[in-house]
Amino acid sequence: MRVRELQLHHFRNHQDTRVHLGPGVTVFVGSNGQGKTNLVEAIGYLAYQSSHRVSADKSLVEANEDQAVIRAVVENDGRRVDIACEINAAGSNRAKVGGKAVPVGQLAGWLRAVLFTPEDLAVVRGEPAGRRRYLDQTMSALRPSTVSLMSDYDRVVKQRNALLKSNRGRPTPELENTLRGWDERLIELAVGYTTARQEFIRQLSPVVAEVYAVIAPGNDVGLSLETSSGDVLPDAGQLAAWYAEALAEARSDEWDRGMTVVGPHRDDVTIALNGLPARTHSSQGEAWSLALALRMAQAVLFRRESHSGDPVMILDDVFAELDRARRATLERLVADYEQVLVTAAVWEDIPESLREVAFTVDAGEVSPRGR
Numbered sequence: 306m307r308v309r310e311l312q313l314h315h316f317r318n319h320q321d322t323r324v325h326l327g328p329g330v331t332v333f334v335g336s337n338g339q340g341k342t343n344l345v346e347a348i349g350y351l352a353y354q355s356s357h358r359v360s361a362d363k364s365l366v367e368a369n370e371d372q373a374v375i376r377a378v379v380e381n382d383g384r385r386v387d388i389a390c391e392i393n394a395a396g397s398n399r400a401k402v403g404g405k406a407v408p409v410g411q412l413a414g415w416l417r418a419v420l421f422t423p424e425d426l427a428v429v430r431g432e433p434a435g436r437r438r439y440l441d442q443t444m445s446a447l448r449p450s451t452v453s454l455m456s457d458y459d460r461v462v463k464q465r466n467a468l469l470k471s472n473r474g475r476p477t478p479e480l481e482n483t484l485r486g487w488d489e490r491l492i493e494l495a496v497g498y499t500t501a502r503q504e505f506i507r508q509l510s511p512v513v514a515e516v517y518a519v520i521a522p523g524n525d526v527g528l529s530l531e532t533s534s535g536d537v538l539p540d541a542g543q544l545a546a547w548y549a550e551a552l553a554e555a556r557s558d559e560w561d562r563g564m565t566v567v568g569p570h571r572d573d574v575t576i577a578l579n580g581l582p583a584r585t586h587s588s589q590g591e592a593w594s595l596a597l598a599l600r601m602a603q604a605v606l607f608r609r610e611s612h613s614g615d616p617v618m619i620l621d622d623v624f625a626e627l628d629r630a631r632r633a634t635l636e637r638l639v640a641d642y643e644q645v646l647v648t649a650a651v652w653e654d655i656p657e658s659l660r661e662v663a664f665t666v667d668a669g670e671v672s673p674r675g676r
Contacts, residue, residue: 306381306417306614307644308348314374315367316392317343318669330645330659334652334674335666341648344666345420345619347375348646351388352418352617353442354409366394379416381613388415413449417616419604421635423626425596429583433533433573440574443603444505447610451501458494462565465491470563491568492548498569500541502530506574512605517598520634521591525579526598533571593631601638615643624654632656 308326313319318340333341342358346365349357356365366373376389390412391399400409428435445452465487472480510528517526530538532551539547551567552559559566576583576595583595607616618639624632624647636656639645649655652663652674663674 306379306617308377308416308617309380309385310378311344311348312374312376313344313347314376315370316347316365316373316375317367319343319347320367320669322669322671324664324671326644326646327662328644330647330661332647332649332655332660332663332674333666333671334649334655334663337650339666340669340671341650341666342621343669344671345621345646345648348377348416348418348617348619349420350392351375351377351390351412352416353446354390354412357420357422357424362392362398363394365392370394377416386415388412410452413446413452414613417446417607417611417613418619419600419607419616420619420621421597421600421623422621423623425600426592426626428599429576429587429592429595431584433571436574436576437570437572439599440502440506440509443509443606444501446603447606448501448505451498454494454497454501458491458498458569461487461490461494462568462570465565466563469559469565473560473563476560488549488552491565492545492552495548495568496541496544499530499538499544499572502569502572503538503541506530509602509606512602513598516601516605516638517594519638520594520598520631525577526595527577529575529577531573531575533566533573538572590628590631593627597627597631597635597638604642618642618645620645620647622648622650624649624656625651 307328311324311326313322324344333344335341346356346358350365356362359365371394373392374389375392376387379386379388386403389401390409398409400407400412402411402415428439441455445455465484468480468484468487476484506528513528514526517524532538538544548567555566578587578591578595583592587595604616604618608614620635620639623635627635633656636658640658645659647655647659664671665674
């Protein structure tokens, strides 16, 4: 799979950009703030319907404009499809596939991409939300049926939170009865959500270990799902009873805080390196190696399980962050992928073998390097 053409209209600082892309490696080079990351962010948005940098889509629309448009021509095994997304500063976003309007969620699967960015270090060392996002993003791309499950769960949590906030600290018998109804639905969805995560981690963990063994041989790496309090979640058959008990124990705390404190939205993915949590016990170099292994594991799974072939590999300003050995390892790992897009502020940071086709990005303008 590869992107043949990318068009941006009022997307961040790109007023009207069109870039034709070939197979192999393409490098975008430019000083910080010129718009090179915005290009690959747009491709990531089409792949995941969200930005890897910000949570609010409004930030993606150029200042003083109402709408940004991302359009790409994607080629897979000789077949081409035109996909597009209109991002509105106010109101709902809209999408098209092959010129026909579709719900934005139906963009999923038409373009698969793996983004490795400096922010990935936070997946290893940062807050649980980053690890949940990594897990759910990977799982939903390979298991599309989980998308609706996650959406339904999020909707129930929001409804339940609204109820908890409605009479914070002073629940009435009527409100308690209503909350018990929401508990039943929450437990039902939480069991399905957590079971899907547990099953996917059992598939993902050995692949992460496999990649890490290439990067740093002789180490043991594993992933597991834990609650916010550090407890290991039970197997599927015991989850419903576990959640019911946990919700009962948290009832008073939830009324006081006005929020749901038990469930998949509070869980964490523990990344263990040689038996110790990497978040607190990994060195800087080990954390970068783990971040690289997590992203490359995504690519390996996409390649093995997807009918769409290789994902588009995006390396956003990461070579400047890696030492010489890890640069060489990353270079080897991506060498045989169909399309690799690289950004860098300094041309010399790019390994010579990846300097195939290059563009300069300056103030939102893209031109072939050297012109």
